Amino acid sequence: MELDGAGLTCAQVHAVAYEAARVTISSLDRARAAWGVAQGLTGPVYGQSTGVGANKDVGVEEGGLDLLRSHAGGAGPLVAPERARAMLVVRLNQLLAGGSGVDPGVLPVLAEAINDGFTPPIRTYGAIGTGDLTALATTALCLLGEMSWQGPMPPQGATAGQEPKPTDGPAAGEGPTAPVSGPRYPLVSSDALPFISSGAATLADAAIAVHRLRVLLDAAVDVAAFSFVAVSASAEPLAAAVQEARPHPGQAATAARLRGLLSRELAARIQDPYGYRAFAQVHGAALDALGRAESVVETDLNAATENPLFADSLAWHNGNFHSAPVALALDALRAALVPTAQLSVARLATLMEPAYTGRLPFLAARPGGSGALILEYVAQDALAELRHLANPVTAATAVISRGTEDHAGFATQAARYALRCVEPLEIVLACERVAATRGPDVPDRPLTDDLDAARALLSQPFRSCTASGGHPPPTARG
Numbered sequence: 001m002e003l004d005g006a007g008l009t010c011a012q013v014h015a016v017a018y019e020a021a022r023v024t025i026s027s028l029d030r031a032r033a034a035w036g037v038a039q040g041l042t043g044p045v046y047g048q049s050t051g052v053g054a055n056k057d058v059g060v061e062e063g064g065l066d067l068l069r070s071h072a073g074g075a076g077p078l079v080a081p082e083r084a085r086a087m088l089v090v091r092l093n094q095l096l097a098g099g100s101g102v103d104p105g106v107l108p109v110l111a112e113a114i115n116d117g118f119t120p121p122i123r124t125y126g127a128i129g130t131g132d133l134t135a136l137a138t139t140a141l142c143l144l145g146e147m148s149w150q151g152p153m154p155p156q157g158a159t160a161g162q163e164p165k166p167t168d169g170p171a172a173g174e175g176p177t178a179p180v181s182g183p184r185y186p187l188v189s190s191d192a193l194p195f196i197s198s199g200a201a202t203l204a205d206a207a208i209a210v211h212r213l214r215v216l217l218d219a220a221v222d223v224a225a226f227s228f229v230a231v232s233a234s235a236e237p238l239a240a241a242v243q244e245a246r247p248h249p250g251q252a253a254t255a256a257r258l259r260g261l262l263s264r265e266l267a268a269r270i271q272d273p274y275g276y277r278a279f280a281q282v283h284g285a286a287l288d289a290l291g292r293a294e295s296v297v298e299t300d301l302n303a304a305t306e307n308p309l310f311a312d313s314l315a316w317h318n319g320n321f322h323s324a325p326v327a328l329a330l331d332a333l334r335a336a337l338v339p340t341a342q343l344s345v346a347r348l349a350t351l352m353e354p355a356y357t358g359r360l361p362f363l364a365a366r367p368g369g370s371g372a373l374i375l376e377y378v379a380q381d382a383l384a385e386l387r388h389l390a391n392p393v394t395a396a397t398a399v400i401s402r403g404t405e406d407h408a409g410f411a412t413q414a415a416r417y418a419l420r421c422v423e424p425l426e427i428v429l430a431c432e433r434v435a436a437t438r439g440p441d442v443p444d445r446p447l448t449d450d451l452d453a454a455r456a457l458l459s460q461p462f463r464s465c466t467a468s469g470g471h472p473p474p475t476a477r478g
Helices: 010-019 029-040 064-071 081-096 106-116 133-144 189-196 200-230 240-244 249-261 279-301 324-351 374-389 411-436 448-463
Strands: 075-078 123-125 309-311 314-316
Touching: 010 081, 010 200, 010 279, 029 081, 029 189, 029 309, 029 314, 064 133, 064 189, 081 106, 081 133, 081 200, 081 279, 133 189, 133 200, 200 249, 200 279, 200 324, 200 411, 200 448, 240 249, 249 279, 279 324, 324 374, 324 411, 374 411, 411 448
Parallel strands: none
Antiparallel strands: 075 123, 309 314
């Protein structure tokens, strides 16, 4: 995968993190140009000739390495090595975009770390959406040899049903990620702030979440088609004439895809419950929110978020590091997942009703049997988790550094929660899929294995960014 500072996608970040995709650098020209500007400037430059934060007016000399040491203090568990690897590729790509003023010689060393499986020991807590200072300062100290890398460890494919939580990760000194020597580069004082002035760890989490949620929302259309078939639901609400009357892009795409999966047979009812009749509208809104989030995240994956920005022979002091656009987009995405999951649970409820399926209650094999009833409990549990994770982070703020830094975007938390949404959404959809495909003669039995198998089908494309995703259901009613 060639990095050029301009074309990195969420899917590519996922491929580097989880599929051992290797990276190459197309050109260091923009990084060299910014470095040349930084080296030629005289006068006060924030973070180089001055302190940072409330110390912005305090002149300093050669204090940058102390800045790295003071900012490398995080807390909580180590993040999974795959997420740390994703952060490295994001920061490398941003530095290639130019503007940072960092020594361009460090960029090939970052590529070496990525390709050889080395990751910095990043702790979970330490950022509020105004730059991932703790994570990147830790990375810089690894490059300097003052902290130990974790690894080498080839990225592992995601295991369905066992997705790593945002705080998952081995403890320092444990297993194959024990501290080791790794790539080194002699960063100097003037490289310190330029290296850490980025939200690369937040963007890495956001990119992984966006990619995985796209896979699940795509698979959700297939799952809904199984339910349409199981209850003989009407495809009339999906008609092109209906969609043209209200042309929201996600709605139209959802309806067109589901139309292609269903037969043209007459429906059993003139109108179905909203879980079927309004599926395109609700699910389409989630797709639109996902598309917006993907666009915002990918903009920042390829942006120079540096403060100061070195360009046009000057140092431009600015607020490009602030994560408000990302936080707002991820808040909207997490909120949009809840209605589409709610409709999945609603369809699950109809699958338990003889009036819709023509079968015994709960899809049982014998009168009085509980059949698939437990799926409703599991789905409602997972839905409750999604509702909790949908709470917006942008309603809060923080004031730190003696009032100098008087607002925070909390995109770090928004990305972390978006990652956590993957598991409960997958579980909700798996419950619907198991019920919609349940045969008429299945005896009462534990459904844990069925759910695990359904989750494996839903999340299979996590392992390949080029996979088509989805598992088309039968097009004939039966």
